[in-house]
Amino acid sequence: MRKTEIAVIGGGPAGLMAALAAAEMGAEVTLVDKNNNLGGQLVKQTHMFFGSEKEHASTRGIDIGKLLAKEAQNHSKIKIMNNSEVIGYYPDDGVIGIEVEEEKFVKLKADKIIIATGASEKFLPFVNNDLPGIYGAGAVQTLMNEHGVVPGNDVLMVGAGNIGLIVSYQLMQAGVNVKAIIDAAPKIGGYLVHASKVARLGVPILTSYSVKAAYPNQITKALERASIWKVDQNWQPIPGTEKVLKVDVLCISVGLSPLAELLWQAGCNMKYVPQLGGHVPTRTNDLETSVTGIYVAGDVAGVEEASSAMIEGRLAGLNAAKSLGYDNGTYEEKHQEALNQLHDLRSGPVGEKIREGISQLVS
């Protein structure tokens, strides 16, 4: 069995920052990620990021990912296991079970664990939602931005949150026509600057609209048309308002929910908090869950943003290291700085939902 002082599960922005912060304090870290490349969601983000300059705002997501991954790879205290999926946690003996390259099973025992597994996409129920041509936004991004393949010619985007808006923009950049972006909510959920960016390209954004059904081509059986209809204030569809769009791609981007399986297995106290995307663990201000020694950071702790995921990662990393007695003399200062940064990021009107969510969790 392998041993490590701090195991970080997930190598997205949260996990990378956690590993770097803990290693800087002097702890010895093992960073485990199921993908070949580190960076998590950042690998797919070709657009410039928001947030504060300190958290690399205005740099493209993909470049932030590369920067952090390189730093982690070069750090002597960090051991990286990629192509390694954590498939179980055994609370009785505190052992993590890892499948390496889909063939080897490795056990890892860690003194402290930081879970930073991110989130997965939600899907949407409607007639024929399993036709070829219907994708989650993440799949479309992976196709385009990692493999350089366009998903089709004409797209209906469902969801006007940041992800729906950004992926629409990236589709247009790739020469794919986005016929419309619809959202059942009465207002655009994403940042208005992103909405204006796609509106300027001539993409109509239709709020208070939902998908009614998808229709296949008789011969290919793949998506050929989709019908949408208006919904009222109670999200009930209004018959007679149907519109039919000729599209060969329907992209669903209706939100993410935290990938919390490992937290459940570990017996962490979980709570359903819709503002944070689903079931999330209760935690201290320092991101320790109800199970001593298990920390969380990033989207798995509540779906938010890369900028906050990075700071949470740093905070969890600092605290995990400190709890093992590591402090290179800068803990106090860095700890306070991270808390302040999180506070600032969440202080505005768009942070209200997050603040409400977190207030239900922090003990």
Place this chain on the structure above:
Amino acid sequence: MLLQNGIPTTEDLETRIPPKERLAKGPVVMIECFQEIPCNPCNTACKQGAIQEFKDINDKPEIDYDNCTGCGLCVSKCPGLAIFIIDETYSDKEATVSLPYEFLPLPKEGQEVDLLDRGGNKVSQGKVVKIRNGKYEDRTPVITVAVPKELSMVVRNIRVGGDGK
């Protein structure tokens, strides 16, 4: 309505249009950022102190138009692509609009392109006057186009190789 379709209304824009006197003096910034979001690169990009220090990262950018030289260095740094430079002194009949443009193919200087409004509708045609696409712009080229003067507050995008729609 901005919140429903992403297109700012005249009332939204009024708060963001630079003062007439300043527009009469030459190129100046217009920032179409209407919502408090946790974002501040515009402030850090401006070395003239024209985009005021953010007290809170959620603040909307406040502009001191007298300090703005119209240099355009903030345009490619805004992740919202919400910053434009307007020069109403370009010629008798024409103004220029400088805008961020992340599409291929890029136009060439001197090329005639379609001029689009905030809803992506073609409103006119105009010549590309200048393209900035160096290391500083980092893959967000800044295109300056000449537009009929009366459209200086209307044109916010271009289409290259337009289909004449």
